[in-house]
Amino acid sequence: MNNYCMDIDLGTPFLVEGFNPYSISKTHSILDQSVIHSDLLSLLDDLDLKVIYIEVFFKHPFEKNPIHADDGPSDMSKLNWIFGGGRSVMNWWAPKIGEQCKPIEVVTDINSSALCYPEDSVDLVHTQPIGFPSIIQSGVPHNITMGNEPRWCYSLVFFTKDTRRLTFVQTIDLFKKYIK
Numbered sequence: 612m613n614n615y616c617m618d619i620d621l622g623t624p625f626l627v628e629g630f631n632p633y634s635i636s637k638t639h640s641i642l643d644q645s646v647i648h649s650d651l652l653s654l655l656d657d658l659d660l661k662v663i664y665i666e667v668f669f670k671h672p673f674e675k676n677p678i679h680a681d682d683g684p685s686d687m688s689k690l691n692w693i694f695g696g697g698r699s700v701m702n703w704w705a706p707k708i709g710e711q712c713k714p715i716e717v718v719t720d721i722n723s724s725a726l727c728y729p730e731d732s733v734d735l736v737h738t739q740p741i742g743f744p745s746i747i748q749s750g751v752p753h754n755i756t757m758g759n760e761p762r763w764c765y766s767l768v769f770f771t772k773d774t775r776r777l778t779f780v781q782t783i784d785l786f787k788k789y790i791k
């Protein structure tokens with residue numbers, strides 16, 4: 612086990628029938644929970660989780676993308692489902708020790724914020740393909756190395772019912788019976 616990514620099998624469909632996950636061509640957008648299959652919504656409800664929204668990230672083959680940490684706690688999770696993507700992988704990075712690393716705050720296309728890190732200020736700590744789905748760490752600087760296929764990442768952002776974001780390890784613990 613690592614602190615960045617864990618494949619799980621929830622045993623439910625992800626999206627409602629009739630929704631085409633390949634139909635989105637905006638770089639970064641959000642969908643509400645109406646696109647999520649009712650079996651998955653029930654499963655999340657049983658775990659006392661509620662959906663905030665689904666972020667959709669579309670990337671072209673070999674597209675470069677910045678190393679960034681999502682805004683929020685420095686340890687937090689999302690559930691990611693990948694469509695297409697070929698041999699794309701997600702990378703996680705650690706700010707170099709001793710470096711006066713000054714991440715740059717940016718506003719994303721969905722009006723959230725993220726902290727971007729220059730590549731020479733960080734060291735690669737982990738790389739892994741993302742599954743269907745995987746629990747991923749989004750509070751640590753990360754980016755995607757694209758392959759030769761377009762990639763759609765559907766990233767489910769959730770709260771506990773008392774509106775807390777869970778850390779990666781708390782999420783693994785909650786979903787432990789679904790670990791592959």
Ligand SMILES: [Fe+2]
Pocket residue numbers: 679680681749753
């Ligand atoms: Fe991110």
